Amino acid sequence: MSGPIFTRLGRTAAVLAAAGMTGSPVLAQAVGVNAAVRNKVVIRGAGTNKVRPAVVRERVILNDEVRTGTASQLQILLLDRTTFTVGANAQVAVDRFVYNPAANSRSTGVSVTRGAFRFMSGRTVRRPSGPVSVRTPVATIGVRGTIFEGVVGEDAIRIASREAAVGKKVRAKKDEASLIVLRGPGPRTQGDTSPGAVDVTVGDRTVTLDGPGLALYAPRVGAPPIGPFQISAAGLQALQSLLRTTAEPGGGGKGKDGTTDALLGVAGVAAVVGGAVLLGGKKKKKEQQEQDTQQDPYRQSPN
């Protein structure tokens, strides 16, 4: 067998190995899997109006649209091991994904129409040769090997307006406002990681966030971005409450023994709804207040 045949063989093997990893048909381009699902998460298939509940280990297809409900989350593990977490009340799609492990290259594009998200770059490709970006209605975030979070919409306005660097007087649009926060790795990171950064482009301005906790707020199209500024502990907590499950009431999840399996959203939602119906007036009100406090840490302050 000649050299070129071996080259072709290698390429074919790489492509097929990738297909084997996904176990998916070649025609619908699988870009990753649903690695974890909490509560109400639905997927609208690419190019269709068919909506189905998200299920753990189901393939994520290019241009699938993810929608999450209140207190709901989805973690997508892309083939290049990038982790993309979709928080509560979000609408997101992976609209560009090229990954060639043999050439150590990739190009990824994610669109966030509304809601909270977290992006963690995969370790596999250390020097990405293509663009990795996340787009919101008002900003494009270029990713340089990093962990960052963001929120689009009313939650962005709610969180940002309580930051000293922003204030309540900034005019924002609820379907455009975007808050971006870099989490790390920072300059003192350990292990096999390097400090990360994001370049956030809003209109004709690009602002680099290169330190943990640095944030940028883009209130609407046409308005200059505000920042970078260091996000407050309360602001970060408010963002986190959209992105994680906690052990507090309303958080759900399995107990220590894993007996309560609510990984598939429908059951979890049914339980929450059923529980709410069973609760009496005062108790229901008190628990609702607790949940509100969990979602909005500012309510914990005495004033």
Next chain:
Amino acid sequence: MTAKMLSFLLGLSVAALLAPAARAQDDPDALAAATQQLDSGMALARRQIAASDLTGALGTLERLLFAYPEVVPARLLYASLLCRLDDRQGAELELGLLAGKPIAEADWAGVAAACGAVPRPPPPKKGKNR
């Protein structure tokens, strides 16, 4: 049989042989499966940490905490990873969620080693186990 077809068939065979090994190392499906159970998820996170794949371990623990939000060692390990990634503000936020939860000394030692001096969450009130 043409060289092109031979190449394709051989590629198919090689891919079939390589697939299981790939699954064990990097396959997203296998990584997602490992976090369906607490023990296997914690073991995976520890293997990733040992291999210096801190962001991989962070993703693993995030999945685990979706399903098991009350498991204190998982959140402590998550917090210690945030410290190792130089996200101290995030680590302190996670530790704040553990107020009133029992924390084993060995688990706290891991946090202290990663974070240095960091406020320890207050222990459970007397007469309360969790």
